[in-house]
Amino acid sequence: MLYIALLTESVADFRGYASAPNTSISSHTAPVLQAQLRCALHVAVKVHRRAFKQVRRPDARALRILAAALGAAVFAADVLMPRHIALAVLYVLVVLLVAMTGSRRTTLVTASICVALTLLAPALSHLSCLNGDAGVHRALSVIAIAATTLIALRHQTSTARLIEQIHLLNLTHDAIVVYDMKDRIAFWNHGAESLYGWPAHRALRQSIHELTQTRFPAAPEEVRKVLLQVGRWDGELERTRYDGKVITIACRLALLRDERGEPRAVLSTDNDITCRKDLQAQLQRKQDEMSAMLEAIPGMIWASTHDGDVEPVNRRWDAFDIAPGNGAQNGRSLWRTLVHPHDLPGLENDWRAAVAAGSAFESTARLRRKDGLYRWMHMCAEPLRDTAGQIVRWYGINTDIEERKCADEKLERSEAFLAEGQRLSRTGSIAMKLPDGEMLWSQEAYRIFGYAANVVPSMDLILARTHPEDVALVRQSYRQVLAETPSIDIEHRLVMPDRSIKHVHYVAHLSARQSGRFEYVGALMDVTEAKQTEEALTRSMAELAHVTRVTMLGELTASIAHEVSQPIAAVVTCGHAALRWLDRPQPDLAEAREAIDKAIRSAKRASDIVWRIRSMAQKRDPTHAELDLNALVDESIELVLHELHDHQVELDIDFVWPPPRINGDRVQLQQVLINLIMNGAQAMVSATGRAKRMWVATRMIDAQHAHVIVKDSGIGISAAHAERLFEAFFTTKSEGMGIGLSICRSIVEAHGGQIWAESPPEGGAVLQFTLPVCDGRQQ
Structure with missing residues (x-):
């Protein structure tokens, strides 16, 4: 047209x-x-x-x-x-x-x-x-x-x-839109089609703000007012695409005027900055997270240029009078202000070495706080290099290790004390992890086994040192460990390279770690000297018991003489009677034979008494055998019966039936009974105004233990003496040695029993002990 x-x-x-x-x-x-x-x-x-x-x-x-x-x-x-x-x-x-x-x-x-x-x-x-x-x-x-x-x-x-x-306008990636003053779109390039999704033939003559559902950062009237006044407007706004997706647009508006100056059209250049806004938001979030992370790190973070200017980064520096954000400070003056004078030379040497080598920096020093106190810090830094490999910056962190230093010192002292204590007590530590059987030995454990400290602990090393006779016992305990038995307690012997014998005692208990794994923690004690001392003590106790028995026999001389004289006198009397029966005109052989039989029985009785006295007087090792408890008590009473008569003691005997069978040494148990009976008789010597009565009884305290009771009517046991009655060298007698009851306790406990004393309300004392009965299997 x-x-x-x-x-x-x-x-x-x-x-x-x-x-x-x-x-x-x-x-x-x-x-x-x-x-x-x-x-x-x-x-x-x-x-x-x-x-x-x-x-x-x-x-x-x-x-x-x-x-x-x-x-x-x-x-x-x-x-x-x-x-x-x-x-x-x-x-x-x-x-x-x-x-x-x-x-x-x-x-x-x-x-x-x-x-x-x-x-x-x-x-x-x-x-x-x-x-x-x-x-x-x-x-x-x-x-x-x-x-x-x-x-x-x-x-x-x-x-x-x-x-x-x-x-050319369609070649650009920007969305270019031209619309008139009634917001009707007159031009819509390919960039606008790609950005908003509407083709040009559908967008033309449409209202730009209605088509894209524009949301301005301020009121639309304010934007239009600025555009008419200035002729331009730059800003961000939100629009909706054809697919319904809301995008953020960087919009630049330019106003076109005609030759009369009247506004005719608006040129809009739009860019999609949704991804950029998201990236900016993510970057800001990352920066906020990084800032929070830097503030949460329990350390003083710093940055330094290659020439040593230090810039604090987080608020941890506030405690050291250097707040972050004050700008870079000269590193030399900063460290001289904060670092302890004794630690400064070493710190500077480490820093110079790191800078010269271009390697990581690491050192420890004490830094002074605002309150004047110094705290240990672990300082480390890494260099940042440019593309040419030159160091442009250092980034470091100072970590407070004051508590760790104190803990290390305490641990070092504790380890030293433990090592010295183990050395003095000859007790080593052994730990074993399950189920792989990994072991850890202390230094003293290495010394006990006689291995060098650089060898790897294992069960094979333990078995190599174990005495051949105890290998089965050690293997059995190891199987118990694998079966996770709660506790282990064994004693065995070691054969050292010089053929010497060591006695060791190992105790351990099972514990669970936080990781869920189980571990045995135990102590290995070298009890060789204790065993030797125990054997020497046993020998000493045996000799002391022998001396006591001999002394007791000396005290019982009158009773022994009386006991022996009676069968001898009976032998003499029966011999004379047999002679008289034979000297008759008509010998009475039957009477003579009966008198001779009586003489033989009396002689055997005298022989038994002498044998028991000799057994008590002999020095020999204990010999355990199955015994009749009632007969044992009766034999002991016969040895002190004359003494009881001399002290005018009335004796009551009460035996349980059937008689309990026990396993023990006859002589040692007789010594216990004689000692208890004699102590009761002597306690009633000073008692006046009451009858001197003694009661000896046997009982069954339960199905596994027999009970022997010796009760007197003496002065009793005071409360102050009750707890020390069985202590060695404690006595209430002016001429006593104080070892009788101590020996009695040792003998009873060695036989698996218990002994104790009581003072009944009616007066006197009750000394009693228990012994395990023999079930036919104990030898």
């Missing part, structure tokens, strides 16, 4: 220009020519409109075909129609159609052809001459074709430039 308007204006100008000088043409032809030209232009406009209605986006080939058909029709009509009709002017439509293809060369060729056809038509017409009006018509047609061609070529140039600019 622009072409037609320009063509109309050009023809009108040409018409006014040509009509003035043409005086040779008849005046009556001018109105006819004007009418014909108006009719031709009217027809041309209608044909052009219809062509554009039918072919909205024709391609070059279709336009050329249409132009050729139209040109042929015009030519045919021009040849056949009368000369007074200016049909040749319709060739401008052919030129316009070809010009729409955009080819300048084709347009020029088409224009030339149209001019040639305009001039050729009269020659082919049935009229033989060209009158004046027909010539004018041909001239005007040629001028119209030329003018139209010129305008079309200029328009092609402008259009090509405009299309090139539009292509």
